[in-house]
Amino acid sequence: xxxxxxxxxxxxxxxxxxxxxxxxxxxxxxxxxxxxxxxxxxxxxxxxxxxxxxxxxxxxxxxxxxxxxxxxxxxxxxxxxxxxxxxxxxxxxxxxxxxxxxxxxxxxxxxxxxxxxxxxxxxxxxxxxxxxxxxxxxxxxxxxxxxxxxxxxxxxxxxxxxxxxxxxxxxxxxxxxxxxxxxxxxxxxxxxxxxxxxxxxxxxxxxxxxxxxxxxxxxxxxxxxxxxxxxxxxxxxxxxxxxxxxxxxxxxxx
Ligand SMILES: NC(=O)c1ccc[n+]([C@@H]2O[C@H](COP(=O)([O-])OP(=O)(O)OC[C@H]3O[C@@H](n4cnc5c(N)ncnc54)[C@H](OP(=O)(O)O)[C@@H]3O)[C@@H](O)[C@H]2O)c1
Numbered sequence: 001x002x003x004x005x006x007x008x009x010x011x012x013x014x015x016x017x018x019x020x021x022x023x024x025x026x027x028x029x030x031x032x033x034x035x036x037x038x039x040x041x042x043x044x045x046x047x048x049x050x051x052x053x054x055x056x057x058x059x060x061x062x063x064x065x066x067x068x069x070x071x072x073x074x075x076x077x078x079x080x081x082x083x084x085x086x087x088x089x090x091x092x093x094x095x096x097x098x099x100x101x102x103x104x105x106x107x108x109x110x111x112x113x114x115x116x117x118x119x120x121x122x123x124x125x126x127x128x129x130x131x132x133x134x135x136x137x138x139x140x141x142x143x144x145x146x147x148x149x150x151x152x153x154x155x156x157x158x159x160x161x162x163x164x165x166x167x168x169x170x171x172x173x174x175x176x177x178x179x180x181x182x183x184x185x186x187x188x189x190x191x192x193x194x195x196x197x198x199x200x201x202x203x204x205x206x207x208x209x210x211x212x213x214x215x216x217x218x219x220x221x222x223x224x225x226x227x228x229x230x231x232x233x234x235x236x237x238x239x240x241x242x243x244x245x246x247x248x249x250x251x252x253x254x
Pocket of ligand 1 (some may be wrong): 016017018019020021022023040041042043044047048066067068069093094095096099118145146147148189190191192193194195196197198
């Protein structure tokens, strides 16, 4: 019987890039809802700081260094999850990075490969690892973090946008493929969120004013604005929703 509440008690969860920004906010919210949480990132010092915050709030966290574009590092992360949790109920593919690309047609091949690896291949790799485990369980939730830039070209975001458009289609393909195994695959596409990633934009007062003028709700998102959509898609409240993308942008794309 559904209690109409988001309850993630005992759910084994991995939030990639959970050491800061949006990923950390999602990971902490999952823990507050009762989940057993694992996070990863490239830098140990970021993971240490996140782990300290989890401990201060009374939560355990499995924090392991892993670059999500590197299959061998992901493999050892999933093995650590197997050992600690013995299952995986929720995967949040949160990692995403952009490197300003003036022109895609003239972009360096190495930059293309790097951005596709971190933003798109990573979702393919981690979802494959998760799906193997979720199929055995006969249940699971995968939530991918996209962006409105996946559907609207924006200056400097060319390769990132292409990769995230790939993430949105991968979401649909995996949703159709994994539905018979009772695995839901959905995405959340935020507009600008106040994190380190977007600091060059929101830390400049005149640029921030220009951006907020284009958002009907008149402000950029805080991480908390995005967390709710991720929690919903990770919970039993969304059991019959798959292959969908929730836009969290204060009406920008409306
Ligand atoms: N902020 C925005 O305005 C915005 C808007 C739309 C969508 N998004 C999406 O939201 C997601 C989270 O973004 P954010 O703003 O929270 O970014 P962020 O503040 O830069 O945080 C990124 C997190 O991912 C980790 N990370 C980066 N590259 C990694 C890699 N290759 N392997 C493993 N971990 C890695 C970082 O830790 P380390 O540095 O230690 O690796 C950090 O924990 C991304 O998918 C982004 O595309 C953000």
